[in-house]
Amino acid sequence: MNLDLKLSVPSLLLLVAFLISGAHAQNISPVDSLVLKRNFWESKPVRVSVVPAILLAGSAATWAVRKDVRSFRNRYLPTFRYHYDDYLQYAPVVAVLGLNAAGVKGRNKMGRALVSYAFSAAIMGTVVNTIKYTAKVERPDGSSRNSFPSGHTANSFMNATFLHKEYGQFRSPLYSIGAYTAATATAVGREMNNRHWISDVLAGAGIGILSTEVGYIIADKIFKEHGLHIKVDHNPVPIQLKPSxxxxxxxxxxxxxxxxxxxxxxxxxxxxxxxxxxxxxxxxxxxxxxxxxxxxxxxxxxxxxxxxxxxxxxxxxxxxxxxxxxxxxxxxxxxxxxxxxxxxxxxxxxxxxxxxxxxxxxxxxxxxxxxxxxxxxxxxxxxxxxxxxxxxxxxxxxxxxxxxxxxxxxxxxxxxxxxxxxxxxxxxxxxxxxxxxxxxxxxxxxxxxxxxxxxxxxxx
The missing domain is CATH 2.40.160.20 (Porin)
Incomplete structure (x- = not known):
């Protein structure tokens, strides 16, 4: 297109990784349990890993365009310096503690929930820091070489999944919506503050969710039926409902x-x-x-x-x-x-x-x-x-x-x-x-x- 006439116009991404996985759970009858056959998508390894796998694949897919996404930030928000992400990452876990203190029962009693959380945090911290100081990716602002993956994002999505599993799955999906909205806002804040690339936050989100899933698997093996407030049978997918x-x-x-x-x-x-x-x-x-x-x-x-x-x-x-x-x-x-x-x-x-x-x-x-x-x-x-x-x-x-x-x-x-x-x-x-x-x-x-x-x- 000619310089003096035909030019089209730039617009770049604003990333946001928005994940919600909450729901009301419903019991099914023993007869339904007998006729219900679990397929590949319903197997536990897939249910636990599919969302983290998508996020990690997204991290790999966006590696080549991460500088383009950063240029969008530099173009429109070059002076953005609001560090709400340093605090918002903890909002979901504070919500779990507050709800328990207020007598609102979640999936687990407090002791079992904290053990699940401790395993999750240990897994997340080990994975994030091992990769950070092995990959040595430079931050967008050039301040250090420990950008990939984003620790804040991993922590925020670990905490969001904690709230989701304790309350979102068994009381109301609104808990999950709030949890993952806070986690996504944290991830976006890391980019807007020029501290992380888009590939960093996508990988961090995947690691955070997977860490909590694995932490709960370990705790479930240890506690088995002890320490549960709510026991829920397998829940069929309700395709007859309105798919909002x-x-x-x-x-x-x-x-x-x-x-x-x-x-x-x-x-x-x-x-x-x-x-x-x-x-x-x-x-x-x-x-x-x-x-x-x-x-x-x-x-x-x-x-x-x-x-x-x-x-x-x-x-x-x-x-x-x-x-x-x-x-x-x-x-x-x-x-x-x-x-x-x-x-x-x-x-x-x-x-x-x-x-x-x-x-x-x-x-x-x-x-x-x-x-x-x-x-x-x-x-x-x-x-x-x-x-x-x-x-x-x-x-x-x-x-x-x-x-x-x-x-x-x-x-x-x-x-x-x-x-x-x-x-x-x-x-x-x-x-x-x-x-x-x-x-x-x-x-x-x-x-x-x-x-x-x-x-x-x-x-x-």
């Missing part, structure tokens, strides 16, 4: 419009990624209403970009273009069709508002000229998006693996036409101020299709 949910998705995004993908232009988009958080309330087992907040982001190939000004190569070591992308908020109908063996076909149709992220083409100033310019990098070209109407449609195939947890493979189409205004640097005044010249806006089409996986928390 909260969901987090991450996948591959492919731009379709020529405005983004035309390789004959100065700059063009490569394949990117899509991340979204959505939820829906179902009036029946088939129909509901909901919404999604999502990002699609596309790295840029600007190898063909040339500047007409001969002075630019003299004072710069090169340039880079911030990723193009779009963020959007959509509302609309959701659909669900239950199949055999707890499979579902899902669908959605949404419409709302979209906006592209503001971005720049940035020149890297040579070291010998940095004192003259007073900066190391110079935003040479700026593009400003405007809000626009957008719509999306999606289909998915989903497997419910636990009463409140599902995995979905999805495909989603997105379309919007956004107007942009462009500013190119015109001159540098004697006082060092940069003067930009404005160009009239142009419409850029952001149609793209995304494929990926989603983790679903059902709110039965």
């Amino acid at each position: 949910f909260i969901e987090m998705r991450l996948g591959y995004a492919q731009a379709l419009g020529k405005d983004l993908t035309d390789k004959s232009q100065d700059i063009f988009a490569r394949s990117g990624f899509n991340l979204g958080l959505e939820g829906a309330y179902f009036f029946s087992k088939n129909f509901g209403v909901g919404g999604e907040f999502a990002f699609s982001s596309f790295p840029i190939n600007d190898d063909n970009l040339n500047f007409n000004d001969p002075d630019i190569p003299t004072v710069t070591d090169g340039h880079y273009t911030q990723p193009m992308g779009i963020r959007y908020l959509h509302l609309g109908p959701y659909f669900s069709l239950p199949l055999a063996r707890n499979w579902f076909i899902t669908g959605k149709l949404g419409a709302g508002s979209s906006v592209g992220a503001q971005g720049d083409i940035i020149l890297r100033i040579k070291e010998e000229y940095q004192e003259d310019f007073g900066i190391k990098e110079l935003p040479f070209f700026k593009y400003k998006p405007k809000n626009a109407f957008s719509w999306s449609a999606g289909l998915g195939i989903q497997k419910q693996i636990k009463r409140n947890i599902g995995i979905k493979a999805y495909a989603s189409y997105f379309d919007s036409d956004n107007d942009f205004e462009f500013d190119i640097i015109d001159k540098i005044e004697a006082n060092g101020n940069y003067v930009y010249r404005n160009y009239s806006g142009e419409k850029v089409r952001f149609d793209n299709i995304s494929f990926g996986l989603a983790l679903t928390a059902f709110l039965w």
Whole structure:
């Protein structure tokens, strides 16, 4: 796309790993127990490890784009310094202690619960610190080389799973929702405070959840039937109920419009990624209403970009273009069709508002000229998006693996036409101020299709 006319717009991810696995448990009759056959998804090793495995796989999958996610933070929240994450990580375990002190019974008596927690904490601490001081990954802020995995995130998700197992599974899913919301906020805080990469927090979340699961397995072997407040039989998956949910998705995004993908232009988009958080309330087992907040982001190939000004190569070591992308908020109908063996076909149709992220083409100033310019990098070209109407449609195939947890493979189409205004640097005044010249806006089409996986928390 030509420098003076066609530019699309950056938007990068905001990560959040949102997990909820709580539920009311229900007893089933001895007859039901006899006819119920456990399949692969209902086996204990799978039930314990599937969510941590997804998070650890997500950590590996996002390793290559972790700097892109960090650039999103640096672009929009460069001065964020709120250390609520240092304290919020402990909120779920404080809730367990407080509920017990108030006489609200959980799954276990206090002694057994604390032993389970002690095993969980020992496992989590050993795994996290062993990896930290073996991998020696540098933190985003460059302060030390113990970034991977995130200890705060591992601790927060360990504590959240503790509250979930003691109260969320057996009293109300609202306990689990609160616990994992606090854990997710802690993980996001670690990124916003520039202390961890996205791969660090995803791995930390997986380690934290798995540590608690293993800690409870060990304690259950030791205590057996002693120290339980509540004994619950195997619980069948209630596919006849209304499948209201909260969901987090991450996948591959492919731009379709020529405005983004035309390789004959100065700059063009490569394949990117899509991340979204959505939820829906179902009036029946088939129909509901909901919404999604999502990002699609596309790295840029600007190898063909040339500047007409001969002075630019003299004072710069090169340039880079911030990723193009779009963020959007959509509302609309959701659909669900239950199949055999707890499979579902899902669908959605949404419409709302979209906006592209503001971005720049940035020149890297040579070291010998940095004192003259007073900066190391110079935003040479700026593009400003405007809000626009957008719509999306999606289909998915989903497997419910636990009463409140599902995995979905999805495909989603997105379309919007956004107007942009462009500013190119015109001159540098004697006082060092940069003067930009404005160009009239142009419409850029952001149609793209995304494929990926989603983790679903059902709110039965």
